[in-house]
Amino acid sequence: MNEHDIEVLVTGGTGFIAQYCILALLNRGYRVRTTVRSLAREAEVREHLRAGGTDPGDRLSFFAADLNADAGWAQAMAGCVYVMHGASPTPTGQHSSEEAWVRPAVEGNLRVLRAARDAGVRRVVLTSAFGAICAGHQRMSRPFTEADWSDLNGKQIWPYQKSKTLSERAAWDFIAREGQGLECSAINPVAVLGPALGADYSHSIRLIKNLLDGQPGSPKINSGFVDVRDVADLHMRAMTDPAASGERFLAIAGDSMWLADVAKVLKNRMGDAGARVSTRVLPDWLVRLGALKDPALRGAVPLLGLNLNATSEKARRLLGWSPRPREEAIVATAESLIRLGLLDHS
Template sequence: MASEDRKVMCVTGASGFIGSWIVYFLLRRGYAVRATVKDIQDEKETKHLESMEGADESRLRLFQIDLLDYDSIVAAVAGASGVIHVASPCTIDFSRDPERELLNPAREGTVNVLKAAKENGIRRVVITSSISAMTPRVSGLPEAVGDENCWSDEDYCRSKELWYPLSKTIAEKAAWKFAKEEGLDIVVVNPGIVLGPMIPPSVNASMLVTLFVIQGKIPDVPVDHFMGFVHVKDVALAHILLYENPSAAGRYLCVEAATHYNDFAAKMAELYPEYKMPRVSDDCLPKVSNMKEASKKLIDLGMKFASLDHIVQDCVQSLRTKGCLS
């Protein structure tokens, strides 16, 4: 149960894959939630939130925001004791104008949320970043992700048009710069490939990419993005753990283990031989050894991660429930 001084939480991107689970667990823990959505008139964004246990006890309020509209963010943050910032553009499509459609909203939207938090005396902001802010051609470690000290190479991302990793990298760097200059307490979660049961009615980007792979298609994203998998419930719980733990600081890699795309394909073949998962050449995979406790910082705080078997099984079951797989 949340203590009285931290019972009101603002969650941006609340209607999404990760955000919905964060709202679900916050409500179960006794929090009141100020949840932001892009279109409050769209039942695909709101209905699944409003049907959660606790939502009908006046503990859930929905706010429509635009990440580039500061005033809309202030309205959602006002009255909260903490913020979990999940909202960020996410697409598997190549962007025609990545600066306008992806990079600027990610960077400026994050700064706007932090400004609103600072203005309203928020004690801590937990930010959802990504392992992709650590992986593509890491500076000083050319073909591997090491730990929370690693950053993706921005020039390499631009040269290869890796717009999503670039958006997460520049948004997170902007957040750390703001926090340092303004004295705001932030903590960052860097999840791997997030899979598991979907609360929203629509299939999100990571589950859609996984669906393509299960259907036998090589993913149209670099396979070094598949550097560890994590259950969506664990990601949600990690955000809450980091908000509630006063000793939490810095970045937190959030994966079940440091594994490669081919490890996922092998596990899928073992559990579901009816699906013909494509493999890729080992030469295409990042040169890093598998590590069971890659997320040691979170584990040291008491985090326990679902196994890869559990992640794969819940992923397939959810895709079947949504009618995407037979």
Template sequence: MVLARFPSAGKTALIYDIGSNSGSNRSDGLTHVVTLVIAMTSEKHTATAMPDLSTVKVLVTGASGFLGLHCVKTLLDTGYSVRGTVRSVSNAQKVQPVKDVDKHGRLELVEADLKQPNSWKAAVKGVDYILHVASPFPPPGTVDDSIITTAVEGVLHVFKAAAASDSTVKRIVLTSSVVAIAEGHKYDPKQVLTEKDWTDVTSSHTGSYEKSKTLAERAAWDFVRDNKGHQFELAVVNPGFIVGPLLSAVEGGTSATIITRFLLNQMPAVPRLNMPCIDVRDCAKAHVRAMTAPEAAGHRHICANQPSYWMTDLATDLAAEFRPLGYPVPTRQIPQMVACFLGIFMKDAKAVAPRINQIISLDNSRVSEG
């Protein structure tokens, strides 16, 4: 494991990379994370070469977010021109990190909001592709069904703008999640979930976030099916728990939140949860590859390491790295019975209790086969 730090506003921000897994001899699949997209970008799948990719403009929604910013960087580094959406171009704290990855003057930032349908017509004007990464995310363990409406309507606002008669959009890549596949099922340790599986949103164990990702993705597929006259294709990326280096001190995603809770000992004990992971850099590459690969259109793409990583192993790795530096990282495992009991009183515990000790097996062959 490689971890580094950089100072920000008098505090310490973290960069972590579990993909390297240095110093560990566990066969837990972490080293496979980096290989997931390598096969996907092999020469035999290379899209038709373009003499000047800077003439190709890609819209990235949620450009200042953890994954969105990595997508922007990957696109710019590859040679594309990028238009990124943010909710406010005047929010320097969020916008400046996006500007910092633009080394060649090929980035444009515009304002757009998932809740404002009229903000998307101008955002999509003249773009060739869209990476729709933006999606609302509540704090872990909270129940907020309003994010379902925001996620679904946000998809529809973007897609309707992209389907306008004067649109130039060729393909949309939607960021979904493995939580749109793996939640709410009766547990079967032998089951391998595939792109054909969907989360059961009627299950009492399916939370607001899981519902929002599932229903937003369904809305995307339904839109494409019901609007045969549209000119764009759809590809979906379903990443696991996204980890990796932070490009912004204010936008670290869920992974940064969880890592911070470990470092500050804000978790009394560690649940043994199975965590399909993906390095954020590989996830960004998967989005860019799904944007142009002919075989990606019309498919979901599970981007997660297999076998999955256990949260207890994450705690052990963090403790080995940070306890010598004075961080009280917890490693004590919480028994399932205790988690179930705490679930009566604590939202966080209620959300994770049903999944303790359950292995999540996923078919990631669409992005791992060469």
């Protein structure tokens, strides 16, 4: 069976990673289906895909399906050989309860896996997160690997990290106990950068936007980075490579970076567009003080001074994955924000 005869379902077609997975699949010749909560967003998704260089035409079809309900999933899966499952419920509001994060994430994963099994899907590639690996640990003297799981008994666990950890664990438990031969791979990306396709972009891209918009400095926070195009490429490899079945893969390009070093890349590489970037490191006491009033800073406090380095050695060795340098991902993100007119010039 060649690619042109194979249907692949990508869940959550409005998502940043999902849209790049759709682009990668279309460019490889697959027929693609995607789920959205509302079919009213089809035009927006198609517009983003065209911005990404591909007009899918009738090789892409849309299905209405919500992670919180069974309706639509059987129809979306019917006849699919593979599923890339990246849809994830995101509660709105700064103070959403832990329950509002965790239950829909766990039940959503199980709903998708059950539908995939019942439809005779060969393999599901699950988009998990670094948040299922790195949270709750004491300071590490080595890079994180796929063998690590977030310690939910540790300090300062965010509802997002808990939801990603418990939903990925639930997926693996389902595969072991009820999968009936359904294969699964998981991708655990760090902060995902790369060219934005429109005004609806990922949380990680906001880091770059804030620097370009002239935020007064960066807290002493460390993060890994990876380009969304390489994350999509890793999904493609995990979908078809026999070595990927039953495995999870960390997606990171090179070593992690301090945010002030990200600022330096922008300052050095973006010319006039980087003029407002501050390479100053904000003192920890100032960040703690600001966090008393600003909920957005509150999440930064437990990360101050914490090295969150990780390694993608496994993906490179088993799947031949070779991501572009982190600096390239940073610059591509910045260039796309400029091109789309998304920077604040006030």
